[in-house]
Amino acid sequence: MVMIMNKRLLLSVLLAFCLLANRLSAQEVTPPVRPAPTETLTAPGISAEVYFSQLQQGTFGIIRLTGSITEARALFLNRQYPFFERPGDGWYAFVIAAIDARPRDYPLALMIRDTAGTDSTLNKVVTITNANFTNQNFNLSPDRVYLTEPEVERLEFARLNVLISPVRPERLWDTWQMPMEAPLISGFGQYRIFNQNIQTRHTGVDHEAPVGTPVAAIGRGEVVYAGRLDIRGNYVLIDHGYGIYSGYAHFSQLNVQRGQTVEKGQIIGLTGNTGRSSGPHLHWEVAINGEWVDSIEFLAAWLPS
Ligand SMILES: [Zn+2]
Known part of the structure; x- marks a missing residue:
């Protein structure tokens, strides 16, 4: 019992410290060693x-x-x-x-x-x-059914394409970390069907987390978007350089602004359920040179340093 109390106390103190420091020490990613060329x-x-x-x-x-x-x-x-x-x-x-x-x-x-x-x-x-992506079905509440319209989807991807296409010829990141420590509930690339209507692709991965959970930047970079999108809800997009971007969706609160430089682990917002979402969660995604890639595989991959 005492042990549990102490553990709880320790966790609260740690969480309070992280929030005070505006940093989140989620799972660090150890950079892999350079592989041999094939x-x-x-x-x-x-x-x-x-x-x-x-x-x-x-x-x-x-x-x-x-x-x-x-x-x-x-x-x-x-x-x-x-x-x-x-x-x-x-x-x-x-x-x-x-x-x-x-x-x-x-x-x-x-x-x-x-x-x-x-x-x-x-x-x-x-x-x-072939990645053999699987299928997943979702049901949205009636007030969000308009988010299944193909035109809403097309406009959002067009807008995102403009944001993730510029290639900055410098490297802003150093190492990476996970944006939060929470169970993964959905993987990259899935074919998704909303209300038996639109079929789309999952450009990122989802973590289950209650509304208000702090989310960290996966690496150092510059915020190039912090605001509302139809499907992604309250969204933050970070340019890490060399054409690499990370995006974080469905926030209940944004803690950063466009043009701001963020450090790895800096809290950029709090999880929520905004946009085309059927429950509180974090969706995060990575794009390189204008294409979405598997964000979990990306963090585990070797990059030149
Ligand atoms: Zn998602």
């Missing part, structure tokens, strides 16, 4: 290390270039991916297997210009594999 492509004076053999729908892969390079980009699935220079290390790009890409082989092209002005192209075939 393949190396070469052109005169240039080497391209590929850190994946195939890509599952909704995941990303890393490519590293070394040599005397002035400019480089990757072309994959009708998107252009910039390479970022990390002095003394090399040039890096993240290529994405979109959540809705059909599982098959696709060409990947690396366009590289060296310091002498010579252009090289390196080619590779990348297989996208």
